[in-house]
Amino acid sequence: xxxxxxxxxxxxxxxxxxxxxxxxxxxxxxxxxxxxxxxxxxxxxxxxxxxxxxxxxxxxxxxxxxxxxxxxxxxxxxxxxxxxxxxxxxxxxxxxxxxxxxxxxxxxxxxxxxxxxxxxxxxxxxxxxxxxxxxxxxxxxxxxxxxxxxxxxxxxxxxxxxxxxxxxxxxxxxxxxxxxxxxxxxxxxxxxxxxxxxxxxxxxxxxxxxxxxxxxxxxxxxxxxxxxxxxxxxxxxxxxxxxxxxxxxxxxxxxxxxxxxxxxxxxxxxxxxxxxxxxxxxxxxxxxxxxxxxxxxxxxxxxxxxxxxxxxxxxxxxxxxxxxxxxxxxxxxxxxxxxxxxxxxxxxxxxxxxxxxxxxxxxxxxxxxxxxxxxxxxxxxxxxxxxxxxxxxxxxxxxxxxxxxxxxxxxxxxxxxxxxxxxxxxxxxxxxxxxxxxxxxxxxxxxxxxxxxxxxxxxxxxxxxxxxxxxxxxxxxxxxxxxxxxxxxxxxxxxxxxxxxxxxxxxxxxxxxxxxxxxxxxxxxxxxxxxxxxxxxxxxxxxxxxxxxxxxxxxxxxxxxxxxxxxxxxxxxxxxxxxxxxxxxxxxxxxxxxxxxxxxxxxxxxxxxxxxxxxxxxxxxxxxxxxxxxxxxxxxxxxxxxxxxxxxxxxxxxxxxxxxxxxxxxxxxxxxxxxxxxxxxxxxxxxxxxxxxxxxxxxxxxxxxxxxxxxxxxxxxxxxxxxxxxxxxxx
Amino acid sequence: xxxxxxxxxxxxxxxxxxxxxxxxxxxxxxxxxxxxxxxxxxxxxxxxxxxx
Numbered sequence: 001x002x003x004x005x006x007x008x009x010x011x012x013x014x015x016x017x018x019x020x021x022x023x024x025x026x027x028x029x030x031x032x033x034x035x036x037x038x039x040x041x042x043x044x045x046x047x048x049x050x051x052x053x054x055x056x057x058x059x060x061x062x063x064x065x066x067x068x069x070x071x072x073x074x075x076x077x078x079x080x081x082x083x084x085x086x087x088x089x090x091x092x093x094x095x096x097x098x099x100x101x102x103x104x105x106x107x108x109x110x111x112x113x114x115x116x117x118x119x120x121x122x123x124x125x126x127x128x129x130x131x132x133x134x135x136x137x138x139x140x141x142x143x144x145x146x147x148x149x150x151x152x153x154x155x156x157x158x159x160x161x162x163x164x165x166x167x168x169x170x171x172x173x174x175x176x177x178x179x180x181x182x183x184x185x186x187x188x189x190x191x192x193x194x195x196x197x198x199x200x201x202x203x204x205x206x207x208x209x210x211x212x213x214x215x216x217x218x219x220x221x222x223x224x225x226x227x228x229x230x231x232x233x234x235x236x237x238x239x240x241x242x243x244x245x246x247x248x249x250x251x252x253x254x255x256x257x258x259x260x261x262x263x264x265x266x267x268x269x270x271x272x273x274x275x276x277x278x279x280x281x282x283x284x285x286x287x288x289x290x291x292x293x294x295x296x297x298x299x300x301x302x303x304x305x306x307x308x309x310x311x312x313x314x315x316x317x318x319x320x321x322x323x324x325x326x327x328x329x330x331x332x333x334x335x336x337x338x339x340x341x342x343x344x345x346x347x348x349x350x351x352x353x354x355x356x357x358x359x360x361x362x363x364x365x366x367x368x369x370x371x372x373x374x375x376x377x378x379x380x381x382x383x384x385x386x387x388x389x390x391x392x393x394x395x396x397x398x399x400x401x402x403x404x405x406x407x408x409x410x411x412x413x414x415x416x417x418x419x420x421x422x423x424x425x426x427x428x429x430x431x432x433x434x435x436x437x438x439x440x441x442x443x444x445x446x447x448x449x450x451x452x453x454x455x456x457x458x459x460x461x462x463x464x465x466x467x468x469x470x471x472x473x474x475x476x477x478x479x480x481x482x483x484x485x486x487x488x489x490x491x492x493x494x495x496x497x498x499x500x501x502x503x504x505x506x507x508x509x510x511x512x513x514x515x516x517x518x519x520x521x522x523x524x525x526x527x528x529x530x531x532x533x534x535x536x537x538x539x540x541x542x543x544x545x546x547x548x549x550x551x552x553x554x555x556x557x558x559x560x561x562x563x564x565x566x567x568x569x570x571x572x573x574x575x576x577x578x579x580x581x582x583x584x585x586x587x588x589x590x591x592x593x594x595x596x597x598x599x600x601x602x603x604x605x606x607x608x609x610x611x612x613x614x615x616x617x618x619x620x621x622x623x624x625x626x627x628x629x630x631x632x633x634x635x636x637x638x639x640x641x642x643x644x645x646x647x648x649x650x651x652x653x654x655x656x657x658x659x660x661x662x663x664x665x666x667x668x669x670x671x672x673x674x675x676x677x678x679x680x681x682x683x684x685x686x687x688x689x690x691x692x693x694x695x696x697x698x699x700x701x702x703x704x705x706x707x708x709x710x711x712x713x714x715x716x717x718x719x720x721x722x723x724x725x726x727x728x729x730x731x
Numbered sequence: 732x733x734x735x736x737x738x739x740x741x742x743x744x745x746x747x748x749x750x751x752x753x754x755x756x757x758x759x760x761x762x763x764x765x766x767x768x769x770x771x772x773x774x775x776x777x778x779x780x781x782x783x
Contacts, residue, residue: 047773070767
């Protein structure tokens with residue numbers, strides 16, 4: 001079977017018609033050659049969007065097929081030989097934002113298969129449960145003798161294969177935990193399934209009154225739903241996290257005798273010459289060979305002011321090149337680069353964090369031995385009193401089934417699904433299963449400054465120092481550069497309603513500034529030294545403007561606050577939690593921001609290790625710290641903290657180290673997440689309460705031998721439904 | 732009670748048919764994009780003539 005036919009099958013309008021055998025084959029081939037291009041379409045939302053995107057792509061020559069997946073907001077394009085950039089342009093012309101996704105970073109097919117596997121087991125046990133229930137209703141309403149036996153036989157014929165198939169996840173997990181010498185939640189589940197099936201077969205053969213086939217299948221069904229919700233939460237988080245990673249297609253432009261070639265960053269070796277375009281991130285450690293520019297170090301050190309760069313200066317991976325084109329020689333790449341060294345620091349910090357025991361684990365640790373003891377005690381008790389082995393085993397099986405944790409298995413996943421769904425709609429992605437519980441315990445919130453509380457984008461403080469007559473000239477110069485300060489100036493002047501003046505000979509001198517001639521008079525915009533002024537020990541970053549020989553005018557810039565930052569900090573303070581600001585930036589800048597946000601505890605000029613130390617010191621004092629940060633300098637602190645969060649604009653390493661990622665620009669969801677997490681934790685505890693209450697009512701009946709299959713079915717479904725409804729109140 | 736000989740196989744057959752349909756839909760990746768499928772039915776692209 002050729003590759004082409006495989007893809008045609010996947011993308012045809014009716015994939016179901018011919019895909020059944022192909023789907024599996026395709027999944028098996030994951031990791032083989034993947035010629036399909038995948039684009040992320042963050043803005044699509046409706047039927048028209050689907051038509052527009054698919055139509056535009058299909059009309060493009062060379063595209064064989066395109067299919068939009070609205071759930072994942074992606075389009076898969078079968079276009080052999082076409083470049084992603086070309087397709088992105090096509091989609092953008094149709095009016096939709098598009099980004100290339102790295103198919104290698106999306107391990108979707110493996111995850112899909114796992115999800116379909118659980119769904120299949122749910123389906124099988126669901127259908128089996130319905131059929132057995134129909135037969136059981138007849139038995140409960142008084143079918144007798146031969147009819148009852150026949151119904152039991154038919155139920156058994158359906159139930160045994162179903163339990164064997166649908167119960168596999170529990171059996172294998174129970175076997176694993178038994179071999180590791182632990183009693184997990186799955187051990188009593190497996191024991192109940194096996195014992196219930198076995199005792200029912202025995203009772204059926206000896207035409208007994210009670211068979212628990214329906215209970216065994218129902219148990220599978222409800223517990224699999226819990227498993228599936230659990231899986232879904234993790235899969236959604238993982239696929240979104242993968243998407244964030246896949247968005248950064250890591251390429252560098254290597255200079256070779258035959259021209260530039262785009263190579264994966266992993267292929268760089270020391271000694272390579274690579275070209276750095278303005279706006280690109282430095283892919284490896286190295287030294288500048290040629291060209292001048294400005295370097296943005298905010299992600300590495302937290303400094304908000306760009307640094308001028310010239311040949312001979314050392315660059316670290318992760319820094320951003322702002323204005324000029326440069327050529328650098330690689331000195332350390334991949335595993336040896338400073339980026340990788342910081343990652344090692346993170347790994348060390350992570351192992352020191354210690355494992356968090358989730359509420360579910362704590363519950364099962366209490367619960368498993370209790371169930372086994374109860375069942376065994378009732379078996380011994382009845383055997384000692386009646387000397388009837390069959391009856392005693394029957395009672396023990398009934399106790400196991402009644403106590404079995406249907407509701408307990410649903411208690412946590414339903415709440416986590418509801419809560420993370422709610423937070424996801426507000427733009428917060430939870431990557432770790434226990435993050436919500438840990439978030440509920442937080443009493444101290446530590447913020448990073450640059451890129452977290454601020455946007456990392458400068459804003460002009462005031463336009464007043466610039467005389468009105470000079471503004472058109474300042475605007476035309478500012479528009480000539482992609483330096484962030486120049487862009488901010490242009491924005492501020494444009495907002496004032498000024499239009500640009502006519503100038504000639506507009507030039508950008510990377511690292512210095514922009515110059516031009518206005519009716520023969522030289523005008524310049526740039527850094528202080530270039531214009532013969534002195535920056536002094538001012539707290540704010542500044543750009544200078546000069547016309548002719550007149551003294552240079554100082555224009556000050558402050559970092560812009562992230563939207564929602566003020567509300568977020570105010571709400572957290574109001575909820576009685578402590579707020580700390582740790583920054584690598586200079587003290588005056590940090591003090592200014594702390595005053596604006598009314599944060600009393602702040603520390604400036606802290607190194608990456610210093611941040612991690614500070615967070616660890618807080619933890620040692622018994623405080624539960626939420627760390628919010630975005631830069632490489634925060635990564636170690638993020639992994640030391642009790643729970644951590646980073647914005648989507650953060651570096652890959654920071655996002656990997658944190659438990660939650662904020663997808664939007666707004667900081668407000670952070671305060672909401674803290675509140676939702678607390679509510680989620682109390683819902684989980686309520687759910688445990690509900691399941692224990694059902695057990696307290698039902699277990700005495702079971703131990704005293706009054707339990708019937710009807711009672712087991714009622715207790716199981718009622719407790720599961722009430723637990724789910726309680727969880728849904730969070731949405 | 733002879734009716735049971737017909738009714739039980741019929742009910743089991745219906746259940747099996749439902750299960751087969753579910754597995755068919757699952758294998759056919761019809762659960763991969765539930766949101767997209769819900770929207771696709773509203774498109775006007777193939778109102779005039781069927782998709783080639």
